[in-house]
Amino acid sequence: MPHTPALNAAPPSPAAPAHQRRKAERPSELLDAALRLFVEKGFAATRTEEIAQQAGVSKGTLYLYYTSKEDLLREVISQRVSTRVAEGMARVAAHPGSATELMRTLLVDWWTQTLESDASGVFKLVVSEVRNFPEIAELWAREVTAPGAQLIGSIVQRGIDAGEFRAVEVGSVVHSIVLPLVMLCVHRHSLGACECGQPLDAQAFIRDHIDLVLRGIARPVRDA
Amino acid sequence: MPHTPALNAAPPSPAAPAHQRRKAERPSELLDAALRLFVEKGFAATRTEEIAQQAGVSKGTLYLYYTSKEDLLREVISQRVSTRVAEGMARVAAHPGSATELMRTLLVDWWTQTLESDASGVFKLVVSEVRNFPEIAELWAREVTAPGAQLIGSIVQRGIDAGEFRAVEVGSVVHSIVLPLVMLCVHRHSLGACECGQPLDAQAFIRDHIDLVLRGIARPVRDA
Amino acid sequence: MPHTPALNAAPPSPAAPAHQRRKAERPSELLDAALRLFVEKGFAATRTEEIAQQAGVSKGTLYLYYTSKEDLLREVISQRVSTRVAEGMARVAAHPGSATELMRTLLVDWWTQTLESDASGVFKLVVSEVRNFPEIAELWAREVTAPGAQLIGSIVQRGIDAGEFRAVEVGSVVHSIVLPLVMLCVHRHSLGACECGQPLDAQAFIRDHIDLVLRGIARPVRDA
Amino acid sequence: MPHTPALNAAPPSPAAPAHQRRKAERPSELLDAALRLFVEKGFAATRTEEIAQQAGVSKGTLYLYYTSKEDLLREVISQRVSTRVAEGMARVAAHPGSATELMRTLLVDWWTQTLESDASGVFKLVVSEVRNFPEIAELWAREVTAPGAQLIGSIVQRGIDAGEFRAVEVGSVVHSIVLPLVMLCVHRHSLGACECGQPLDAQAFIRDHIDLVLRGIARPVRDA
DNA sequence: AATGAATGAGAATTCATTCAT
DNA sequence: TATGAATGAATTCTCATTCAT
Numbered sequence: 061m062p063h064t065p066a067l068n069a070a071p072p073s074p075a076a077p078a079h080q081r082r083k084a085e086r087p088s089e090l091l092d093a094a095l096r097l098f099v100e101k102g103f104a105a106t107r108t109e110e111i112a113q114q115a116g117v118s119k120g121t122l123y124l125y126y127t128s129k130e131d132l133l134r135e136v137i138s139q140r141v142s143t144r145v146a147e148g149m150a151r152v153a154a155h156p157g158s159a160t161e162l163m164r165t166l167l168v169d170w171w172t173q174t175l176e177s178d179a180s181g182v183f184k185l186v187v188s189e190v191r192n193f194p195e196i197a198e199l200w201a202r203e204v205t206a207p208g209a210q211l212i213g214s215i216v217q218r219g220i221d222a223g224e225f226r227a228v229e230v231g232s233v234v235h236s237i238v239l240p241l242v243m244l245c246v247h248r249h250s251l252g253a254c255e256c257g258q259p260l261d262a263q264a265f266i267r268d269h270i271d272l273v274l275r276g277i278a279r280p281v282r283d284a
Numbered sequence: 285m286p287h288t289p290a291l292n293a294a295p296p297s298p299a300a301p302a303h304q305r306r307k308a309e310r311p312s313e314l315l316d317a318a319l320r321l322f323v324e325k326g327f328a329a330t331r332t333e334e335i336a337q338q339a340g341v342s343k344g345t346l347y348l349y350y351t352s353k354e355d356l357l358r359e360v361i362s363q364r365v366s367t368r369v370a371e372g373m374a375r376v377a378a379h380p381g382s383a384t385e386l387m388r389t390l391l392v393d394w395w396t397q398t399l400e401s402d403a404s405g406v407f408k409l410v411v412s413e414v415r416n417f418p419e420i421a422e423l424w425a426r427e428v429t430a431p432g433a434q435l436i437g438s439i440v441q442r443g444i445d446a447g448e449f450r451a452v453e454v455g456s457v458v459h460s461i462v463l464p465l466v467m468l469c470v471h472r473h474s475l476g477a478c479e480c481g482q483p484l485d486a487q488a489f490i491r492d493h494i495d496l497v498l499r500g501i502a503r504p505v506r507d508a
Numbered sequence: 509m510p511h512t513p514a515l516n517a518a519p520p521s522p523a524a525p526a527h528q529r530r531k532a533e534r535p536s537e538l539l540d541a542a543l544r545l546f547v548e549k550g551f552a553a554t555r556t557e558e559i560a561q562q563a564g565v566s567k568g569t570l571y572l573y574y575t576s577k578e579d580l581l582r583e584v585i586s587q588r589v590s591t592r593v594a595e596g597m598a599r600v601a602a603h604p605g606s607a608t609e610l611m612r613t614l615l616v617d618w619w620t621q622t623l624e625s626d627a628s629g630v631f632k633l634v635v636s637e638v639r640n641f642p643e644i645a646e647l648w649a650r651e652v653t654a655p656g657a658q659l660i661g662s663i664v665q666r667g668i669d670a671g672e673f674r675a676v677e678v679g680s681v682v683h684s685i686v687l688p689l690v691m692l693c694v695h696r697h698s699l700g701a702c703e704c705g706q707p708l709d710a711q712a713f714i715r716d717h718i719d720l721v722l723r724g725i726a727r728p729v730r731d732a
Numbered sequence: 733m734p735h736t737p738a739l740n741a742a743p744p745s746p747a748a749p750a751h752q753r754r755k756a757e758r759p760s761e762l763l764d765a766a767l768r769l770f771v772e773k774g775f776a777a778t779r780t781e782e783i784a785q786q787a788g789v790s791k792g793t794l795y796l797y798y799t800s801k802e803d804l805l806r807e808v809i810s811q812r813v814s815t816r817v818a819e820g821m822a823r824v825a826a827h828p829g830s831a832t833e834l835m836r837t838l839l840v841d842w843w844t845q846t847l848e849s850d851a852s853g854v855f856k857l858v859v860s861e862v863r864n865f866p867e868i869a870e871l872w873a874r875e876v877t878a879p880g881a882q883l884i885g886s887i888v889q890r891g892i893d894a895g896e897f898r899a900v901e902v903g904s905v906v907h908s909i910v911l912p913l914v915m916l917c918v919h920r921h922s923l924g925a926c927e928c929g930q931p932l933d934a935q936a937f938i939r940d941h942i943d944l945v946l947r948g949i950a951r952p953v954r955d956a
Numbered sequence: 957a958a959t960g961a962a963t964g965a966g967a968a969t970t971c972a973t974t975c976a977t
Numbered sequence: 978t979a980t981g982a983a984t985g986a987a988t989t990c991t992c993a994t995t996c997a998t
Contacts, residue, residue, distance in 0.1 A: 104328035254421035552776035
């Protein structure tokens, strides 16, 4: 039975022996543990044994599911993000409203949820580790950066076309929108996780930030 | 050997024999090498031998100047940043103009220079490593986050008081200003260092970003 | 499945259901696989899982038949050789001819067959592993070396008594006869299995070798 | 200083610091220990730590001189044999006598010395491990089998040409000469190292064996 | 009997740090 | 001071063996 490490794999039919039920859950449990630890300590400083332990299995078991620590890293990154990106794209496609509205609702929601989910850790992880794993750079560009930029860019363009926004340079605006939000995710898992400094009301910040950008690119209302 | 001598290491008096001058530069050369490697590969994945090698000394020599790899990390972080922060504060203090102008010139300049200097790497380094070294978190909060936020916050407040800006929530605006710029530094040393994805015109982005924020917080001009 | 059923495993009565016949062959299939792999890779470098796999069963099943990997080694060695030795002795006993003739026919045949059978691998295996398993040394001395030397020695002695051979030192001649033939078996499973070097016409070599020895020990014919 | 791991490297001048004197000896000490253990237990069953220990150094030190256990294996094999082969060739080249005499003296001496030296273990090692390391097969064929066969073959041929020997098939005779001697070396480090079985007077056997072969290939004396 | 998931002791290798020179 | 050989704790990964199903 080729164990599909499906993300939200429905647990195997209760008829299946407990043995196998465990087996189906292992990959996901290991991925969870690995993500948590890689994000917290970094790839190199995380011991495989600790991952196994946190997943409730022994050292050896990890290697029944993943061929190496590096393999685990790849999987952690690709699995946790693709779903969120796909979901975001689906939502936008389904949404009828104006660009401004789209950004105020969907974008705010999506990032708020992302920030609060485990996926936010992936941003920190990727930022910290890409240079050691060129393969991850490709994966990330292909699966996240490119579609993400394309998606948000298209919303901005739509707004320009509809006369909601000024004729801004789309690429630059996308960066202005996204970089702080990415940084928010990164921050949450680095300095933000320490108790020093004033805490950051993320929820509010996202809203305010989008608002700020919208004002910044809004077409000035000329007429009375 | 083209290493930039440490910013705050007083160069030995030119009268000193070349041999001693060399020795006096050792710590700084080690710091340069360590920063470069820590930023690129991360703390755990950097070998002390490589640091020594890049600094042109032997493994053992490193321990004559620093008590441990971790010690080196602390020094790398504190040395490179304090100077830049202090410099920024001095400039602002010396500047007479309006808040808007201050931001358009000093802020843009400071970040542009920071981004291009080695100091930008420190952001990535800190982001990646704080959670493993609580001590760094304190250091950073005390020496960088706090004074930096205070500084920019005061500019914004000045703008509000002077009627240049709307009565925005200062803390939030500071984050809106700073997070993307920090992210820019971080990015430069992670995904930005890979060849994938479209490159980012940093120079322009900084200007555009500040501009965007200024528009976002600008007080609407109502009257003719 | 084309494994040669074990030499001395009595085949299950043909009346037995196919299912059970299959089961009865398991041990022998495991032995075949183990021999093949131990000979090729050595004991330590062979994984039990591979043995099981080549025998067409699962890892766990192996332990239903053998208590450990080492147990398997012992069985492999003792099973494959005792039969061949016994057979050789029987043949010699049944043969009426002169010592010279006996060596030219029986000895040549026996070694030719041995070399071509799986049993030849056992020589390499034993040579490689005895020092790690003193138990095997005993087994081998008792079951193979001793009876073998005794057998060939007796033929040589018979030849001396009959005036066919010179009064050579029997023990030494036995070694001269046997060592190259053993080496031939060993060679076949080590360097001979690699494609380098000129191949060796084993068949011819055995004949030539026995011939050489016979000439070496032949009683010089003095008279007309 | 590129440490030449010369075989019989003269110890560095006594002026050299003890530190360095040790360093020059390490490779050879490690090689000795490795050979001894690899021969006794086989490659896979030998622990690197044990090698280091027997060489009087710590585990880590081994890796300062050899990049891996496998590297050590290669070195062990190539270093210990090339010298002996070269020596043998030199001696033969320098010898004036008849083929028969050459074989009775040089061949006997060379093999006697080889058998008694550490080099004899290499035969067992190679026989046991070639199939796992194709690279060794090449090395062996190139450095040992080929020149050795060529050398002995040339002696035999010389004997034939000079009318000392019958017009035998040279290749086959070479095998008849060499295989038992190789087997003797192999035997010495496998079954021969166990206390079971009657011991083998190697010295005498070599002489007798060569003698036997010489008689076997001698040209029958026809005339009165 | 048969399976194969799980285990954990064990082995190779790395690397921060020490210290004799 | 500077060196670099040596160390050994720590880490990744393997594999014989067990055991619930």
